[in-house]
Amino acid sequence: MLRGGRALRALRGPGAGVGPRGRGGAAPGRPLRVAAPRSSDVFRELGPALSRLGQTLRQQLPGPGVWDPQWSPQSCPPPEQADVVVVGGGVVGWAVAYWLKALENQRHGMRVLVVERDPTYSQASTVLSVGGIRQQFSLPENIRLSLFSAAFLRNINDYLWVPNEPPVDLQFQPSGYLFLASQRGAATLEAGVKLQREEGAKVALLSPSQLKAKFPWINTEDVAVASYGLENEGWFDPWSLLNAFRRKAMSLGVLSCVGEAKSFITPAEDEMPLMARDRVKYVNVRLPDSPEQQPVACAIVVIAAGAWSGKLLATATARLPGGSLAPLPIQPRKRYVYMWHCPDGPGLECPFLIDTSGAYFRREGIAGNFLGGMSPPEGDEPDTGDLEVDHDFFQEQVWPRLAHRVPPFQTLKVRSSWAGYYDYNTFDQNGVLGRHPQLQNVFVVGGFSGHGLQQAPAAGRAAAELLLHGRCSTIDVGRLAPGRLLHGEPLREAAIV
Numbered sequence: 001m002l003r004g005g006r007a008l009r010a011l012r013g014p015g016a017g018v019g020p021r022g023r024g025g026a027a028p029g030r031p032l033r034v035a036a037p038r039s040s041d042v043f044r045e046l047g048p049a050l051s052r053l054g055q056t057l058r059q060q061l062p063g064p065g066v067w068d069p070q071w072s073p074q075s076c077p078p079p080e081q082a083d084v085v086v087v088g089g090g091v092v093g094w095a096v097a098y099w100l101k102a103l104e105n106q107r108h109g110m111r112v113l114v115v116e117r118d119p120t121y122s123q124a125s126t127v128l129s130v131g132g133i134r135q136q137f138s139l140p141e142n143i144r145l146s147l148f149s150a151a152f153l154r155n156i157n158d159y160l161w162v163p164n165e166p167p168v169d170l171q172f173q174p175s176g177y178l179f180l181a182s183q184r185g186a187a188t189l190e191a192g193v194k195l196q197r198e199e200g201a202k203v204a205l206l207s208p209s210q211l212k213a214k215f216p217w218i219n220t221e222d223v224a225v226a227s228y229g230l231e232n233e234g235w236f237d238p239w240s241l242l243n244a245f246r247r248k249a250m251s252l253g254v255l256s257c258v259g260e261a262k263s264f265i266t267p268a269e270d271e272m273p274l275m276a277r278d279r280v281k282y283v284n285v286r287l288p289d290s291p292e293q294q295p296v297a298c299a300i301v302v303i304a305a306g307a308w309s310g311k312l313l314a315t316a317t318a319r320l321p322g323g324s325l326a327p328l329p330i331q332p333r334k335r336y337v338y339m340w341h342c343p344d345g346p347g348l349e350c351p352f353l354i355d356t357s358g359a360y361f362r363r364e365g366i367a368g369n370f371l372g373g374m375s376p377p378e379g380d381e382p383d384t385g386d387l388e389v390d391h392d393f394f395q396e397q398v399w400p401r402l403a404h405r406v407p408p409f410q411t412l413k414v415r416s417s418w419a420g421y422y423d424y425n426t427f428d429q430n431g432v433l434g435r436h437p438q439l440q441n442v443f444v445v446g447g448f449s450g451h452g453l454q455q456a457p458a459a460g461r462a463a464a465e466l467l468l469h470g471r472c473s474t475i476d477v478g479r480l481a482p483g484r485l486l487h488g489e490p491l492r493e494a495a496i497v
Helices: 039-060 091-104 140-154 156-160 186-198 208-214 238-251 275-276 306-314 391-405 407-411 453-467 483-488
Strands: 081-087 113-116 177-181 203-206 225-229 255-258 258-264 282-286 293-302 330-341 352-354 361-363 369-373 413-425 432-435 442-446
Touching: 039 156, 039 186, 039 413, 081 091, 081 203, 091 238, 091 442, 091 453, 113 432, 140 156, 140 177, 140 186, 156 255, 177 413, 186 225, 225 361, 225 442, 238 453, 258 306, 282 352, 293 306, 293 453, 306 330, 306 413, 330 391, 391 407, 391 413, 407 413, 442 453
Parallel strands: 081 113, 081 293, 113 255, 177 352, 293 442
Antiparallel strands: 177 225, 203 225, 258 282, 282 293, 330 369, 330 413, 352 361, 361 369, 432 442
16 A cells, blocks of 8 residues: 555656666576677666666665565564654654654754554554644644644645655645534634634634525524634545655655554663663564564654554553653544435535534535544543444434534435544643653654644654754744643643544
8 A cells, every 4th residue: 555666766867768678688608799799788788787786776775665665564673773763653753754854954864763563554543534624723833733734735745745756646625614603602713713813824704694605505503603714724635645754754764664662761770870861762662473572772762653652651661760750641532433425415615514513524525425523522432442433423413413504414324434543632632742851852742632634744843843953943832842741731722623
């Protein structure tokens, strides 16, 4: 599924021609020519020579997955040393890795390793997402992150195009987000729109009559006001973004391996002074289908393991000297996504609609198909031990709300469904981005509670700037630092879907 470039293309510069391929050298025992070779003989010998050169270069490239489309990451064990180890190969982890190499301005500079335990991404939040992007948030940090990401996605081939590869196509659908508010939530929605406009987002407020005029299929009963994103909002293909970050990062020299980070090792007491012992010296990576663990020496660790970041940090630091660390309150929360067919439903103008009840839906393609779902009440969170779908939840909770808001949905037919994980920050439902307060060389990027995919380009850049320069110059994310967790200072985001 993961597509790389062709090996032969890697050996050519842009615009270079391709000579004929040879089929091998002379047969054994063939007499040596003494006359001047003809041009056809020269090209016959050139083919095998180029083939041998290509094999040699592929062996020397930083990571066999850079150019080989058939590369299997299981065949690449972790190196003994890396400057930066990124734990988690989802879109956030690869975004961090990409920006580290893109901003260092050095072709053969730092050695960055991405460790991912599941190369199939069968349970990854990235690929199981519905792929939305919006600027309609209640906190300026989230608005700025998503504005940056929107500009990045609009010009994605300026960043992530790999020479001699097809341009990146995210299949972006710029249909906007439409938030509906009841009388009870009207003031919060209006305050959010005011802030969004101040930050540069283009968002319109709609009265019930304006809403009905623009979207006649909406039942505006109990709707007091709506907000509609006019620009930079919609949805895209999550897999395409993940693969684009991965391909570009590896073309810049980022290494990748399949494995699970099991534990961190800090310097021994007799090696380093007391302050330096609060640093991770090695990351132990367990290899697939094996009890063996490979220690990777490193200078910096980035935790970008999504929904499993909290568990990872707790497990990896359980045996560190000096007692356990403060827990990282990032946990998996299971969310269901349902796809249904309704030929009489909204048409091409259908936005990504967030109902007053919390139910949501968007168009999927142009053939009368839709995706949607709803977060359960706080006290009724489903078991996260598997990704089984609760079909009764749709019948009893989601469908009645959808049918109330869009009457044609009364006759919808569910066609498929799946479940995925939010990397849910139980502390304040907001992203955590910055240096860990108790481990000097560990950085956390996660806990975005459902909007990590859309903010990955910006979060990756912010994290890379912190690692490289000690501060974020592009986007001020200082308030998202992990220190607020330790000090009990929540930074709540109201617009969690």
